[in-house]
Amino acid sequence: MIPIAAVVLIIVISFVAYTKISRIGKTEVTVNIAPLTAQLYIDNEEGGGGVNYLKPGKYTFVAKKKGFADAEVVVDVGTNSQSVDLLLVPNSPEGRKYLDENPEERRAYENLTSEIAKKKGKEMRGNAPIISQLPHTDLVGPFSIDYGPNLEEPGQVTLIVSNSTPAGRLAALQWIKDQGQNPSEINIVYSDFLSPLTEPGKGGD
Amino acid sequence: MRRLIFFGVAIFLSAIAVYSFMVLRGSYVELVIDYKNVSKVSIYELGDQQHGDGKKDKPETDSGIVLKTSGEATRLKKGLSYIVYYNGAPGYENNELVIPNLNSDKRLVIYPYLSRDELSRRLVSETPAIHQALKQKFPNIGLYTISPGQLYWMGEWYGTTLIYQGPFSPNRDTLRVVLEKKDGVWLVRTDPAYISLSRFSYPEVPFKILDGVNRLVVPEVTKPKPGGAVIRS
Numbered sequence: 001m002i003p004i005a006a007v008v009l010i011i012v013i014s015f016v017a018y019t020k021i022s023r024i025g026k027t028e029v030t031v032n033i034a035p036l037t038a039q040l041y042i043d044n045e046e047g048g049g050g051v052n053y054l055k056p057g058k059y060t061f062v063a064k065k066k067g068f069a070d071a072e073v074v075v076d077v078g079t080n081s082q083s084v085d086l087l088l089v090p091n092s093p094e095g096r097k098y099l100d101e102n103p104e105e106r107r108a109y110e111n112l113t114s115e116i117a118k119k120k121g122k123e124m125r126g127n128a129p130i131i132s133q134l135p136h137t138d139l140v141g142p143f144s145i146d147y148g149p150n151l152e153e154p155g156q157v158t159l160i161v162s163n164s165t166p167a168g169r170l171a172a173l174q175w176i177k178d179q180g181q182n183p184s185e186i187n188i189v190y191s192d193f194l195s196p197l198t199e200p201g202k203g204g205d
Numbered sequence: 206m207r208r209l210i211f212f213g214v215a216i217f218l219s220a221i222a223v224y225s226f227m228v229l230r231g232s233y234v235e236l237v238i239d240y241k242n243v244s245k246v247s248i249y250e251l252g253d254q255q256h257g258d259g260k261k262d263k264p265e266t267d268s269g270i271v272l273k274t275s276g277e278a279t280r281l282k283k284g285l286s287y288i289v290y291y292n293g294a295p296g297y298e299n300n301e302l303v304i305p306n307l308n309s310d311k312r313l314v315i316y317p318y319l320s321r322d323e324l325s326r327r328l329v330s331e332t333p334a335i336h337q338a339l340k341q342k343f344p345n346i347g348l349y350t351i352s353p354g355q356l357y358w359m360g361e362w363y364g365t366t367l368i369y370q371g372p373f374s375p376n377r378d379t380l381r382v383v384l385e386k387k388d389g390v391w392l393v394r395t396d397p398a399y400i401s402l403s404r405f406s407y408p409e410v411p412f413k414i415l416d417g418v419n420r421l422v423v424p425e426v427t428k429p430k431p432g433g434a435v436i437r438s
Contacts, residue, residue: 153405166369166378173401183401184416190400196376197343197367198397 026053028081031061034112035098035105038065038088063088067095085116120155128157130181137163141171150187158187169193233280234307236287238272240315242294246272248279251286251303284308293317324356328363331356331391335363335384338391343398347371349380352424357414361386364418367398379423383410 033040033049040047041062042054054077061084063071068088075084087109090096099106125131128147135146143164150156161172169190176183240246247269269290270279281287287304297317304311319327335354339346346367354365363384369377382398384391395407395415402415 150405156405165375169378169400182416184404184412184419187403187405188401190378192375193378193400194376195380195397195399196348196369196371196374197345197380199376 023053026055027077027079028052029054029059029075029077030081030083031086032083032112032115033063033071033086033088034109035065035068035088035102036108037105038063038068038071038086040086061086065095067092067098085112085119087112087116120149123155124149124157127155128159128181128186130159130176130179130186131157133179134159136175138168138171138175141165141168141175143168143172143175145172145175152187156187158189160189160191162191164190164192232283234283235278235310236281236304236307237276237278237310237312238289238315239312240272240275240291242297242317243275243291243315244294245290245292246315247290248272248281249288249290250282251288281307289313289315291315291317293320296320296323318358319356319360324360327360328353328356331360331363331386335365335391338384338393339382342393342396352421355417355421357417362411362414363391364414364421366421366423368423381418381421383407383414383418385410 029052031040031047031049031052036049038049040049041064042052043059044062056077056079058074058076061073061075063086065088067090069091071086071088073084073086075082088095090099099109124147131147135144137144141164144162146160146162147157148160150158159176161169164172169192172190173183173188176186176188236248238246238248249269272279284306286306288301289304290299290301292299296319298320300317302313302315304313332353336351339351348369348371349367350370352366352368354363356363363386365382367380367382369379371377378400380398380400381395381402382393383395383402385394386392394410395402399406401419402410404410404412404415407415
C-alpha cells in the first residue's frame with residue numbers, strides 16, 4: 001500500500017515540478033475565442049483557447065471556423081500576463097445557423113462581444129479621459145462635442161465638434177484644452193466645417 | 206606566531222581595501238557626451254524636488270562639471286538625476302536635458318537646433334518659396350492671409366496660420382498648416398490644412414512640430430468674436 005502511495009506522490013510531485021519548470025520564463029496568455037469550437041493557431045501551430053504559456057515575443061494568433069471569417073491578432077507578449085480576444089464573425093448562412101442552433105455558443109459569442117466592447121471603452125477612457133465629460137453642449141459657443149472611435153488608430157478616440165460656427169469651433173477647441181486635453185494628441189473632427197481652401201465655392205457662402 | 210598574525214592582519218586589511226575600492230567604484234557611473242555646434246556643456250546634480258519634466262532653474266552654486274571637449278567621459282554618482290545645460294555656438298539654441306536616475310554608463314549626443322533668432326533670420330529668405338508652395342497646393346489661398354509663421358529645428362520645418370479674409374463664410378475659421386523643406390523644395394505636409402492638427406491625422410509630421418504649430422497664436426485683430434463677425438483692422 002505504502003509503495004503505491006509513494007509512487008503516486010512521486011508522480012504528482014514530478015508533474016507539478018515539470019509544469020512549474022516548463023513555465024519558467026514564460027508569460028500567461030489567456031485566449032478567449034468565440035465560437036468556442038473554433039481552431040486556434042499560434043504562429044501557425046495548433047493551440048487551444050484558455051490559458052497558454054508563451055515566451056515573451058511577437059505572436060500571431062489566428063482562429064478559424066467554417067462559416068466564419070478568420071480572426072487574426074498580432075500580440076507583443078511581454079512579461080505580464082495578458083489576454084487575447086478572437087471573435088469570429090459569421091460570414092455565411094452556415095455560420096449564422098450554427099450560432100442559432102447552439103445556444104451555448106451564442107452565449108459565449110455575446111459574452112465575448114460585450115467583453116471586447118468593455119475593454120475598448122476602458123482603453124478609450126484611458127487614452128482620453130476627456131470623454132467622461134462628453135457629450136457636452138455649449139449654447140453660447142455654440143458647439144456640441146461628442147466622441148467616437150478613431151478609425152485610423154484602434155483604441156483611440158475621435159472628438160466630433162458639431163452644431164458650431166467659426167467662433168463656436170474656436171470655443172470648442174478652448175473647452176477641449178480647458179479639460180486638460182492637448183489637441184495635438186487627439187483626433188478632432190469639425191463636422192460642420194467645409195474648408196474654403198479646398199472646397200470650391202465655400203468661401204463666399 | 207607573531208609573523209603569522211601580522212600576515213593575517215595584512216591580508217585582512219588588504220581585503221577591506223579592495224572591497225572598499227570595489228564598492229566605491231560601483232557607486233559611480235560614466236557619462237560620455239558627444240556634442241557639436243555647442244560652446245559650453247555643464248552637468249549639475251538635481252535635487253529630489255527638481256525631478257520631473259518641467260524646466261529647471263540652473264543651480265546658483267558653481268558646483269557643476271564643465272566639459273572641456275566632446276566625447277569626454279565624466280564619472281558621476283550612481284542612482285542620482287542630473288541636468289545637462291548647453292550653450293549653442295553662435296546661431297544655435299541654448300537648451301538643457303534631464304537625465305533621470307543615472308544607474309548605468311551612458312553616452313549622450315547633443316546636436317542643438319538653430320536658435321530662434323537664426324530661424325527668424327532664415328525665414329525672411331524662405332518666405333517667398335513657402336508662399337509659392339502654398340499657392341501651388343491650395344489654389345484658393347487668396348481667401349486667406351498667410352501669417353508670418355515660424356521655422357523649426359534646423360529650418361527644415363515651417364508652420365503657420367491661414368487667416369480667412371474672403372467674403373462672409375460660415376467656414377471662415379483660421380487654419381493651421383505645416384510644410385517641410387525636402388531636397389531644397391518646400392512641400393505641404395498637412396493637407397488639408399485644418400483648424401487643429403493631430404498626430405493621428407498627420408503621422409509623418411514630428412509631434413513637436415505639430416504641437417508647436419497648434420500653439421501658434423492667431424494675430425488678435427483677426428480673431429472672430431462670439432457672434433461671428435471678423436474684426437478687421
